[in-house]
Every structure is written in structure tokens, then in C-alpha cells.
Amino acid sequence: MRKIAWAVFLFPALAFSQTLPKPFLNYTITGELDTAKKEFSGTCLIRLENRTPKALDRLVFNLYPNAFRNTNTTFMRESGGVKGQPKEFLDSGYLIVEKVTDGAGNNLAGQLNETIYTLPLRTAIGSGQTGTVELKFKTHFPRPVERIGWTKNGSFIFAQWYPILAKLDADGEFRAYPFHYLSEFYSNFADFDVTVTLPNGYGFEATGYPLRDSVIGGKRSFQFQAQTVVDFAAMAVPKAKSYSRIFQGVLVTFFGPKSNEAKLTEIFLAAESTLSYTARTYGPYPYKKLVIAEAPVGAGSGMEFPMFITASFANLPPLIGRLFFREIIVHEIAHQYWYQLVASNQFEEPWLDEGFTTYTTAEVLERYHSAHPIWATRLGYELSAVTFNTLFFQRFGIYDSLASKSWEFVTPRRLFSNMYAKTYLLLTTIKRHIGPLRTNVMLQTYYDKYRFSHPTGRDFLNVAKDFVPDSILTPLTKWLYGVPPVCDYAVGDFGSKKEKDKLFKGKIDLFNRGDFAFPVGVKVIFENGAVKETTWTGETKAVRMEVAGSAKIRSVEINPGRKLALETDYTNNFKAASGSKAGGWAQVLRMIYGMESITSWLTAL
Template sequence: MIRVALLLATLAGAPPSAPASPDPSGAAPAAHDTRRTVEYDLSASLDPETHQVRGAGRVRWTHHGTRPVRSLWWHLYLNAFKNDRTTFMRESDLGRLRGDAFDREHWGWIDVETMQIVHADGARTDVLAAAEFRRPDDGNVHDETVLETPLPFEVAPGETIELEVEFVSQLPKVFARSGFSGSFHFVAQWFPKLGVLQETLTSSTPGAPRWNCHQYHATSEYFADYGAYRVKIDVPEDHVVGATGVRVKSETKDGRAIHEYAIEDVHDFAWTADPRFVAIERKFDAAAIDPADVAKVAAQLGRAPESIALGDVAVRLLIQPEHAMYADRYFEATFAALKWFGLWYGAYPYPVLTVVDGPRGANGAMGMEYPTFITGGVSWPSPDGSGRPEGVTIHEFGHQYWYGLVGSNEFEEAWLDEGLNTYSSGKVEDAAFGPFMRAPRFAGLPLVPWFSSLTTEPMDVARIGTMLGGDVDALVRRSWDYRSDSYYGMNNYPRSALTLRQLEVVLGEDELIRAMRLYQERYRFRHPTTADFVAVLEEVHGTPLDDFARRALFTADYVDYAVDALKSKKRKVAAGVFDEDGERRTVDAEEVEDDEEDVYVTELVLRRETSVDFPVTVEVAFEGGDTRRFEWDGEYRWKRFEIETSSRAVSARLHPDGEQRLDLRRANDSRRVEKSHRAAATWGATALYLVQTLWQVLGGLL
């Protein structure tokens, strides 16, 4: 009801004043709740011809720390696109990221024209004159994405300081996240945004106050404090606008439209404008959720179904006209995400969600997340089952939880948002859609008739991605310290997701859901660390998980065990001299008619292929259907088992119950005594045919 009242109030033009979300868990309030640290009251005017945004407004910052502060640090992230020597550009191979290339004819920047402290008596004090750019991460003198503004006085704990700012933001052509493409404008990282003042080095270790305000890196852009935003967006009248928060007011005048948005308990604000957008609005109807699903999740969580009830959400899709046929799929994915994320990790606390679909040429702005505001992405044609736009929509919505509501530091521990989100959005895909088809394209057209059965599940993607990059970097690492952005990606998306899939085994699926929900509830609107996450896991599990964390999170290697050898032969009759019962007996094997006993000796050798050791189980199957299991602590590099049985061994398989999901290679997880050549025959024949085809084409040409 609170949410409905809030929605009605905001639609009526009143400012949203109530907290966006009551704490549904009943958990104790956070000791350092960062809500309302900042308040932004801004106006933005877009010139679609020059692609400039002129901004102005007030910023209020409340000092929640315990020691006085003498300066403020700001993100000025559009300066990442100012020249090709910025840290962002250097890290992105001078302007190449996610398959897109930077357009060097359209640079981007933000100029802060004025910044003044507003005193209680209305007086103003300039802080810009003494401002300096800071490069805390790499000392790159060409990088102007972080600005420090010294203050003429100390801000005491508990005090609030108010500043007035004027700035101009020049949007680049869309390359990475912000920018324009034709009439499409995606306006993110567009205003001076405060960093996060931290007084703790870890969750429990006190330290001197410092601004956690990283430069804009190619792989990460999010870490800011929670607060309230009220933004007036001024655009040409024909432009359709979407933004973070709730639209509380709209008016038109002299060919311009001014839309006012407001939202609380978020840590960023982005918006978009395009005259081509088709706006479609539908309601996520919580009452339409299958009660059986609610009951199932409630049982997993050990709570009453009523306690995990969800609320309605107004979902607004801004879609390109050419993609209108995909609107239903966008909504289906969004609703599935709202449902499952809500049931598992707590209700989505905001009354609105805006989903943006960009045009051709704006790929760099797609697949992005901002509070209550996400971008999907699809290209025509996108056949049913291909996972576009479903997969990206679910993933970006998932960031509302892992990044939005729980504000972990993407720069320092990206796995806490990308990894947790890849895992949990994969679970939504599993629950709502099943595997997605991966048909390759020719000339832009998917080759569905030939590849309709080529599918992957999130677990497959996680394994493949981890195999490609899991042995170079540790999973937990500063985002710019990975060997390359590829290794950043492979560790923080698939490898992190695979690690959480393994946690499902260690803790049990239900316990992991409970732990992630507790983590979500405890750290909503806060900035937790990996240590906090592991502590919650341990709290729920009841035993330490530091061994698992060391192996899975802080090791630059992956897990790979192999069945190295499997032989099973009849035992030979014993030969030689035996002293038994006081008598000496000599057996000459050559004189024995049948020199084999009816006992099979099976030799099984297991091997650890990498440096990461985990205990493993192996199951040996015998003729007649019998099986036997053996355990190995996995610590030494290999282990031999000798088994005597009355039947011959047929095969051996590691992790027979799928209990070790981090073990990447499936092929070497099993071994058979009798080889099968069917794979070689099949693919050898196919290779023959493909080469023949090549020859015949060349023969025709030559």
C-alpha cells in the first residue's frame, strides 16, 4: 500500500517523501545507513543539434562520518571521452570496447562552469577556483574524471553542505554507455556526482576518512552514495523522454517540453530522449503471480508466503518503431525478472521501471543499468528463443538488486554486482525461459534452420567463459587490475556465476537463496564488501567458508580434476612359493589350466590438473549395473585406487551427483574401459564432407 500511495502521490506532483521500501525482513537497521547522504535538485536542457546538455541546480551532502571533512570529490565522467589519453580510452584500446569503436569526430566532456557553497544566509562561496583534478588510480595527468573541491571550512559530522552548480555536458557519439546516435540521446554520467566518503577500510577496521572516488575506467563506472534526486529535463516537444524515477510533472512551452522526475534511495540518475521512441506502458500485476511459485519460494526461505508478497510496478518500455514486434518479449522478460528477483531477494521497492530499447548504432548504450532505468537491446531479426532481448533485459533488471539496492563497489569488487547478477539472472532464465538458441548469423540473418538445436544454458556459458579466462586473474580484484577487459569480463560474469552455482552445492540451493536474501536485506542502500557477503553466507550456513572463499575467490586458477586411467582385468592366479598352514606350496602358473581367477582388479587413477584443490567423489560402474563410490581429499596431485570385484569395471565418473560445478572440463571427468570411436567417426566424416565441399568449390573456381 505504501508503494501505491507513493505512486499516486508522485503522479499527482507531490514529492516522494516516504522511504521507498519498508524493511520486509524485520532485520535490524543498518549501523551506517547511507540513505539520504546526497540530494540532487537539477535541471537539464538538451540541444539535440549540438548534443549538449546544459545543467544547473543544487547538491546537498550530509556528512554521516565521525571526523570533519575539508573537501568534496566529484565524478566528472563525461571527461573520459575528452581525448584519447584518458584512462578510459587507454584501457579501451584507444576507443574500442564491446565491439564498438569511438567516433573521433564527436568527443565528449563536462565543463563545470560554477560551483558555489550556498550558506544559510544565502551568501555564496566559490569552490571551483581551488579545485583540482585527481587521479587516485593511475596518476594519468590526462584524466579529468575526478575533481576535488577543497572547502573553505570543515564540514562537521552530521552537518549538511549545499552547493549550487552550473555545467555543460557535451555528449559523445554513443561508444560506451553515454552519448547520441542520430536523434537518440542516452544521457548517463552527465552531472557532477559526488564520490563516497568512507571512514572504514573494511567493514570492521576503522581508518581515516577518504573519498572513494575512482577515475572512470573502461570496465566500471558505479560507486556513489544514496539519496534523493529531483531533475527537470527540458527537451524539444516531440522528444519522448525516459528517466530514473517517477515522472511527477510535465509541461510544454514554446516547442519545448519539461518533464520533472523524482526518486529517493538511489545512487545515480540517467535519462534518455528520442523522438522516435514508441512508449508502451504495462503494469506488473503482483496478484497475477502463481501462488504455487510464491509458496515454493516461501518454503525455500522458511517464511510465510504473505511475508514475501510483491507489489505492482508500472513498467514503461521505450522501444524503437522497428522493434515494436519485440515489445511483448521485453515485457515478458521484465515481468519474469520482477517476479523472481522479488520473490527470492525481496520486493522491488520502487513504483516504476523504465526499459529502453535503442536504435541501430547505439549498441554501446545498450545492456546498461541505472536506478529504475535499464537498457535492453535487440537487433532485427531476433527469432523466438534466441534470448534477445530477454537475456539482456533480465540481466540489466537484476542490477536493480545487485548494484542498485545493494551498492557494492564496482571498481574494487565488481564480482559482487556482475557476478551475483549473472548468477541470479541465469536462475531467472532457467525458471522462466529455459536454454536460449545460439544460431550464428550470416549477413545479419540467424541461421535458425540449421542451428535451432544449438542452445546453451547459463551454466554452460559460465563454464565456457571460466575456461577461457579463469586461470589468469583472481576473481576478486580491482576492475582495472585485470590483465585485460576480457579477463575482467570472464572473471566477473561467468566465473563468478559458476562460483555461486557451486555455492548452491556447498550450502544447498535453499540455503543460498536465504543467504542472498539476507545479504540483500541487510545491505540495501549500503556499500558492502566481499567480506560482508562471505560473513552472511557463513552466518546462514553456520560454519566457516574461508577455505571455499580462498580457493574460489582469491585464486588465479580454476578447478580441473580428471580420471587419468581406468583399467579392469581379471586377476592372475597367484604363482610362486606360499607358506600356508605350516606347509609350503609351490604354484607354477604355467601349469595352471586357467591362469585367471574370477576376480577383477580395477586400477583407477585420479588427477588434479590445476593448483586448486577440492575434495572429490568418483563413481565406478561395473558390468551388471553395480556402482561403487570413492572419496579423495584432492590435496596431492594424483590418487590411485585399486578395487577387486567380481565384475569388470565399465566406466568411472567424477562428481557423479554434479556436486563439483567448478570443475570445468566435462570430457576428462569420466573414463571408460572400452573406448568409443563414434565421436571420431561422426566428426571425421563431417570434416571429410566439409573439406570435400571446400575442394569442390575451389575446383569449380580453379
């Protein structure tokens, strides 16, 4: 039996869109999965066009499954082992290169250092030339760990499962890293042509567009092709079900076990809202297919790959499971822009993809899936992404700089509180100072300039200079790259004295109780309802501000509306005159803030 590729009929000429830049790298992978041995055996033919000024006398590959080979690897030492894994987990994850030949048929021999495989070439690939090598390899799948693995029901997750050429920089140097416990990945854009043969009865979904599905002799072969992507991932599931919808011109497919209509509605609603927001805010999704695969328990709650995401929906808490369920899907689809298209270095600057994705996720959830947060406008308090990220950062992230490499963070919580929470608070502060529209244009400019390339944090800040005033961006940059200083402003005592011509002269004590100077707003409300707003630079530890008005001062608020989202304590931002109704509200809202802070703090444990 042979099936013709549906992509040709559904999306003529889209599988090979001419709008995508042509990468210098091409993979052709062909092989078969032995489900009993948990092994994939095949060949990986690599064609490389050298666009650097330097002749390449060696190639460097990442063989990531070797991180799970034994307890002595970098990953296992840093993680302390994988909790909950059975004894047979050890020595069960690896990738062996069995033979290598170049385009002239010469046999080559490489050297393996854990996960990094260095391959000297018989003939260097000169600048402007094209070279090929073919690697015969075998990948043994472990139990589900760090994305890759197999499950008891016979499912297989193909994640970082093949020999991956290390990132080749423009100067001709390879950028290869050991597989660290707290690191993700950094890869070249490439074209892929992948054929996987499985036992008949298996379903298969992957990055790219399916071109062939054939059954011969009790085996089933799938061929997929993808253009200009940074990785190729897949999942094989026995008796799998697929459910599809089209949103924003993208065929979205849920792949996994049989699902009920309510679950599918939630999945596709989250996908539609995310694709709608990102297309309108950043730019259209350049591919015409996206797979949401239900990953087995143990493979992580969610993971992003080009045109393919995984999400685990089992064992979610019954009360908050629905919200978490949506957030997983929204977050992983947002990653299609931040890393899969704007492919920053996840080893050295993880904040550029996780932080931007966290910000995008919060924007989508607030716009389309609001959980009706509690608002307390007198203090500017909100139970929202700002509150959670502030408390998570305050609890775990105050000791580190984002200049740290991913493997330099001491614990996962300290890594997450920085690359997720800290970056989110930075972008939110920018949005609250220059406005949502200008922020969107800034992010769209950054996306347009660096999609299908590999920007750094400095590249983003150079874009931001055109949108954010120096008075805002300069202190934010220091906060971003330094050990995060405490940011805490407070209102002290104030009073008013009647002067001539029925004017009242007021004096207000303001304090900078942290060690971070940032221009912050001050809002003064008088007894007759008049409002006066001004700005304090925060450059001194304290200041006595003088204001004049036609009535006594009723209340003072510093950092109104939480424009400075980096502040860690809002309870001292508001003060009302003795006997004022606003004073009673302030006490009540401080109690609310304290209760909600404790709740959010506990969720971060």
C-alpha cells in the same frame, strides 16, 4: 498545457515509500537541453548531511563526461580510442563547472584533474551538520560512447551526465577514481529531484517517478523524483512511444521507437519472469517503476541504472538474436539487485555485481526461457551456462585473480571471463554442493543484510560461512582470490578381482591433473546395477581407491553431475570397462562434448 503526475494516481504514496532508508545526500538538478548544440546547461544543488565522525573541509566530485574530452584521458589511453567514431567525436564530450556557491552565498573554486573535481569548502561541514553547495554546470554530449551520447535521430542518453559526489565512506574519506576503460561506477545512495526542459515534441523517461509534464512557449519540461538510488539516468527521444504493463506491483514501461506486438511480448515476458524470480528468491523490488529504454546503436548492448535500463536491439544476429534479446533484458533487470540495491564497488570488486547478475540471469533463463540444452548424463555434460562460462573462463580468464582491480585486467575478455564467468562457476559450485534452496536462502540473507549499503567480497564470504561447509568454502575462497589454478580430475585404470564369499575387490586409479585440491565425488557402478558413491579429497596427485562389491566394476565417474563446476575438462571424468555398452556411449559423448566445446569456444572469440 500542464499534465498532472500520473504516479500520484496510479500508485498513491508509493513514490515516496516510507520503507526506504533516508540517505544523507540530496540532488536538485534543473536545466535545459539545447539539442542543436548538444548541451545541457543547468544547476545542481547538493544537500549533504555529514554522518561521518570527521568534519568535511572539501567535497570531491566525478565529472565523467570529461573522459571523452580528448585522446589524452585515462579512458582514451586505456581503450586506444573509440573505434568507429567520427573525427568530430574528439573534444566533444565534457562537463564544465562554471560556478560554485555554498549555502552562505560564498563563491568557491575547485580543481579539476581529468574527471575528478576537488572542491575546498570555505566552511567545513562538521560531523552531524548539514551543508549545501550549488554548481552551475554545462554538459556537452558526445556521440554514443560508454552509455552517454546523442544520435542522428535526435535522441539523447543521459548517463553519468551531472556532477556526481564521489563515494563518501563511513570514515569521512572520499573514494574517487578516474574513469577507467574497464571500470563502471561506485556511488552514494541519494534522493533526486530533476527537472529537464526540452524542445516540444520530445518524449522523456528517467529514473524515478514523473511528477510534472508541462508545455510552455514551445518547450516541454519534465520533473522526476527518485528516493534512495545510486544514480539518475534518462533518455530523451523525439516522437517516442511508451508501452506499459504491471508485474509484481511494478509498472514496467518500454520506451523508444514504435514497436510491433511480437517484440513487446518478448520484452515484457523477460521483464515479468525476472521480476518474479528476483522477488521470490531475494526479496520484493522496492521501487514501483522500471523503464526499459531502447538505446541507439553505439551505446552498448545494455546498461543498468536505478529503475531504468537501456538495451540495444538493432543488428542482432538473426538466428540467436531472440535469445540474446531476452538475455540482455534479464541481465540488466537482475542488476537492479546487484549494484543498484546491493551497491558494491564496481571499480575494485566488479565480480560482486557482474558475477551475481550473471548467476541470476542464468537461473532466470533456465527456469523461464530454456533453450532446450543438450544433455549427456553419462558424462554429466550439458550445453548450458555452465559449459559456456567454463570455456570462456578457460579461454581468457586463467591468468588473473579476482582480487585484481577492474583497471588491472589487460584486456576486456580477461576482465569479463573473470567477473562474469569465474564468479558464476563459483556460485554454481556452491549451489551443487549445498542445494538450490539453501543457496537461495544464502543469497537472500546477503541481500537483506546489505541492500542500500556497500558490501565487500569479504562481507559476502562472511555470510556464506553460515551456509557452506568449511571443507567447501575454504578452497573456493583460495580459488577466488588467487590466480586461478587448473582444476582437472580424471579416472584412470580400474579392475575387479573375485574374493571369498562371492565378493569382488576393485581397485580404481584416480588422478588430480590440475593444481587445485577440492573434495570431489566418485561414483562406481557394478555389473549387477549396484551403485556406490564416495568422496576423494584430491589432496594428492594420484590415489588408488579400493572398493568392494557383489559384482565386477562396470564404470567409474569422478565429479558426477558436475558438482564441481570449476573443472575445465570433463572428457576424462568417465571410464567404462572394456566391452561394456557404457564404454561405447562414453566415446560418442566425448565427441559430442568436443564439438560443442568448439562451438562455445568460437562464440567467446
